[in-house]
Amino acid sequence: MNVENGVHDAHYFVPAPSRWPIVGSLALFLMALGTAFWINRVPGGNWALLAGTLVLVWMLFGWFGDVIRESQAHSYGLQVDHSFRWGMSWFIFSEVMFFAAFFGALFYTRVISVPELGFFSGTHELLWPGFAADWPAATAPKLDAPYQAMAAVGIPATNTAILLTSGVTLTWAHWGMVENRRTQLKIGLALTVLLGVIFLCLQAYEYHHAWEKMGLTLASGAYGATFYMLTGFHGMHVLVGTIMLATMLVRVLRGHFSTEHHFGFEAAAWYWHFVDVVWLLLFVFVYWL
Amino acid sequence: MTASTETLHLQHADHQAHADAHGWRRWLYATNHKDIGTLYLWFSFSMFMLGGTMALGIRAELFQPGLQFWHPEFFNQLTTLHGIIMVFGAIMPAFTGLANWMLPLMLGAPDMAFARMNNWSFWLLPPAAALLVISLFVPGGAPAGGWTLYPPLSIQAGMGMDLAIFAIHLLGLSSIMGSINIVTTVLNMRAPGMTLLKMPMFAWTSLVTAYLLIAVAPVLAGAVTMLLTDRHFGTHFFKAAGGGDPVLFQHIFWFFGHPEVYIMALPAFGIVSQILPTFARKPLFGYVSMVYAVCSIAILSFMVWAHHMFAVGLPATAQLFFMFMTMLIAVPTGVKVFNWIATMWQGEMTFETPMLFAIGFVCLFTVGGFSGLVLSIAPIDIQMTDTYYVVAHFHYVLVAGALFSLFGATYYWLPKWTGQMYNEKLGKLHFWWSMIWFNVTFFPMHFLGLAGMPRRIPDYPLQFTDFNSVASVGAFCFGLGQLLFLYNVINTIRGGAGRAPARPWEGAHTLEWEVASPAPHHTWEMPPDEALVKKGLRAQLLDQDHE
Ligand code: HEM
Ligand SMILES: [Cu+2]
Numbered sequence: 027m028n029v030e031n032g033v034h035d036a037h038y039f040v041p042a043p044s045r046w047p048i049v050g051s052l053a054l055f056l057m058a059l060g061t062a063f064w065i066n067r068v069p070g071g072n073w074a075l076l077a078g079t080l081v082l083v084w085m086l087f088g089w090f091g092d093v094i095r096e097s098q099a100h101s102y103g104l105q106v107d108h109s110f111r112w113g114m115s116w117f118i119f120s121e122v123m124f125f126a127a128f129f130g131a132l133f134y135t136r137v138i139s140v141p142e143l144g145f146f147s148g149t150h151e152l153l154w155p156g157f158a159a160d161w162p163a164a165t166a167p168k169l170d171a172p173y174q175a176m177a178a179v180g181i182p183a184t185n186t187a188i189l190l191t192s193g194v195t196l197t198w199a200h201w202g203m204v205e206n207r208r209t210q211l212k213i214g215l216a217l218t219v220l221l222g223v224i225f226l227c228l229q230a231y232e233y234h235h236a237w238e239k240m241g242l243t244l245a246s247g248a249y250g251a252t253f254y255m256l257t258g259f260h261g262m263h264v265l266v267g268t269i270m271l272a273t274m275l276v277r278v279l280r281g282h283f284s285t286e287h288h289f290g291f292e293a294a295a296w297y298w299h300f301v302d303v304v305w306l307l308l309f310v311f312v313y314w315l
Numbered sequence: 316m317t318a319s320t321e322t323l324h325l326q327h328a329d330h331q332a333h334a335d336a337h338g339w340r341r342w343l344y345a346t347n348h349k350d351i352g353t354l355y356l357w358f359s360f361s362m363f364m365l366g367g368t369m370a371l372g373i374r375a376e377l378f379q380p381g382l383q384f385w386h387p388e389f390f391n392q393l394t395t396l397h398g399i400i401m402v403f404g405a406i407m408p409a410f411t412g413l414a415n416w417m418l419p420l421m422l423g424a425p426d427m428a429f430a431r432m433n434n435w436s437f438w439l440l441p442p443a444a445a446l447l448v449i450s451l452f453v454p455g456g457a458p459a460g461g462w463t464l465y466p467p468l469s470i471q472a473g474m475g476m477d478l479a480i481f482a483i484h485l486l487g488l489s490s491i492m493g494s495i496n497i498v499t500t501v502l503n504m505r506a507p508g509m510t511l512l513k514m515p516m517f518a519w520t521s522l523v524t525a526y527l528l529i530a531v532a533p534v535l536a537g538a539v540t541m542l543l544t545d546r547h548f549g550t551h552f553f554k555a556a557g558g559g560d561p562v563l564f565q566h567i568f569w570f571f572g573h574p575e576v577y578i579m580a581l582p583a584f585g586i587v588s589q590i591l592p593t594f595a596r597k598p599l600f601g602y603v604s605m606v607y608a609v610c611s612i613a614i615l616s617f618m619v620w621a622h623h624m625f626a627v628g629l630p631a632t633a634q635l636f637f638m639f640m641t642m643l644i645a646v647p648t649g650v651k652v653f654n655w656i657a658t659m660w661q662g663e664m665t666f667e668t669p670m671l672f673a674i675g676f677v678c679l680f681t682v683g684g685f686s687g688l689v690l691s692i693a694p695i696d697i698q699m700t701d702t703y704y705v706v707a708h709f710h711y712v713l714v715a716g717a718l719f720s721l722f723g724a725t726y727y728w729l730p731k732w733t734g735q736m737y738n739e740k741l742g743k744l745h746f747w748w749s750m751i752w753f754n755v756t757f758f759p760m761h762f763l764g765l766a767g768m769p770r771r772i773p774d775y776p777l778q779f780t781d782f783n784s785v786a787s788v789g790a791f792c793f794g795l796g797q798l799l800f801l802y803n804v805i806n807t808i809r810g811g812a813g814r815a816p817a818r819p820w821e822g823a824h825t826l827e828w829e830v831a832s833p834a835p836h837h838t839w840e841m842p843p844d845e846a847l848v849k850k851g852l853r854a855q856l857l858d859q860d861h862e
Binding site for chain 2: 032037040042044050052058059061063068089108120134135139167246248249254255
């Protein structure tokens, strides 16, 4: 209609009134209240949290089910497709900023707060006897035994290789989609999901090992906090990404998507690549340097 | 204009994609941007009442020295909740509500880009507010460490703090989704012919505000998540005892916090930039420079956060950097103020209520801007930080700034929303009443701060009595006057001062005035005709090059 100003669908799709948002709000309210009660040992908190989680799962199935049905019914025109692309991009940007907060905390702690604690000669008497302004430190207050820091070689390096490979298999799957080679699409996508699952298993093993054998816990000083929170939130994102890709696999197996019309798949792929990049930064700044 | 209104009704009749919901479902399941906008606005007003009541609780206690009404702990809960509720409950949702109502109308779009998610953005707010209110009744009470939630106080606080942390998570989610919707709507849903540099100023400020929110709401979420794990899961982000640092929290918080103050100011700039040209009957002066000013304010706002931390012991180089960057923001802000004045210069001005609030905004926001400039000077701020001077400063920009612009916006668009005119006399009374009592309340706080009265205290030395009493009387009168506003709005909905035409202000040329009043439930289901868009742009002198 007007080239200088993007596309306009004849009728931009506006969904009918829907119950899912308010169900989602109820779920998050229950989860918030439940968690707050639970961590303060107020009875019933855990049940509220559980109920909220179940309602959330129900909501996710319902809401995304609606979206998939609308998409299959070709309700979404080109303008809606553009909206989805903008929406997903900005969502990923918000995720970038979430991780930026934790990376900021890591850099600040390493570069400013730990060295500054070392400036004062009496620090270790005020903090704890074994204090040394090192990164990673080996001791922390109220810990019986020293802890070990996580090395970059071993599982972390393996996981880096796994995630990088998964990026390749995913792109290969995408080519399959675009060129209508559905078998390639299915194999590529399945491989990607599999690599995601392997990553998560290795990560779980690494955590178990660190917690039990290396004495590294959330309470292991600033190192333990930044280590677990950064890798933990990343792991949660890998989990979500894997679920997204698995959903796409199911949709592909059911014959959804066409060579032109497959933004659901692309959105999941964008998300996966984002998670990949975060991991590379983690590998460099948390594990390696 | 009548022709376009008729075509609109035709479209309305021939295309009804789905039956509209009625009764409670209309509001709980809403996907209509007007319904959701209305929900946002009423929610915001009720939070304004709640936060306002808390403010009056504060002012009652401070009417005279000594402890009158509250325990000090409860007083601290009042200030904290007042701050959080006003910022996240009253001001921000009001702007999102306005964006919801007005952006599709102004841009010629059938709705917001993601109508279902829009509903979720709104319906996350009442649960968050509920969590904050519940926190008053749990052991230990509501958070009491100030709206800034600084550790170590916030780490030591009772479970009310956890509820507040989760409330902030929900509020953040709501803000992110609401902002993604706004950005996408502005970028992807504009009518043919309305390029970026031709869209209404309110659309520009909403876009930039939403961008800021997407950038910083996740950072706040990260900060409070670290608080949560420090409180319950043994981490040491903010505890020096484990190698962390409480000052780190302040850095992260204010990395969010300073852009946040522009999140509450930029949409107000946009509203004022719509109202002033309308009642000066002249196009906005320096449209493009206004756009650049908004964008540069947004960028600079990421580089000034530590002006809130001059007293924590930053290196001198850092203090200098943040001081000069802060002063730099005065430049684009000055551009805006001068452009507003130039817009009014030699205009055929009339002074209906929206115009009064807009002019009140320009005058008083500038006062707040100047006191901000004073505070940006590091050696001065070290004396003044955490005194009542700061309280005076930010209420000039938040009450006389953000809130006045919201009142102006409400009077300006009320005819479009309800189809009725509001009572002009009452509106003017509301303005003058607010203007006078606002200054009676907050101007003396400058003196109190200069004389050394700290903020966040329930009691004070005798020499501060007079100004405090004056401020308290002012606050109660100001608060009372807001009932006038409520009455006027309800009265307008019920019929008001007669039916409003589609274009009640003859100087208004943006697209929302091309649809009937009240705006039909569905508008612009087909993009507006390019000629219609061009007509409005020409009237705003935004389309000269195509003449
Ligand atoms: C009815 C008008 C209002 C009155 C009388 C009022 C009064 C006050 C007072 C006296 C304080 C200082 C408390 C203390 O430091 O001891 C305060 C704090 C504050 N107010 Fe207001 N206020 C009003 C409206 C607003 C609005 C509309 C906002 C909008 C965002 C707002 C935001 C804040 C914030 C952020 C604080 C700081 C809270 C803290 O110290 O943590 N106020 N208010
Ligand atoms: Cu600031």
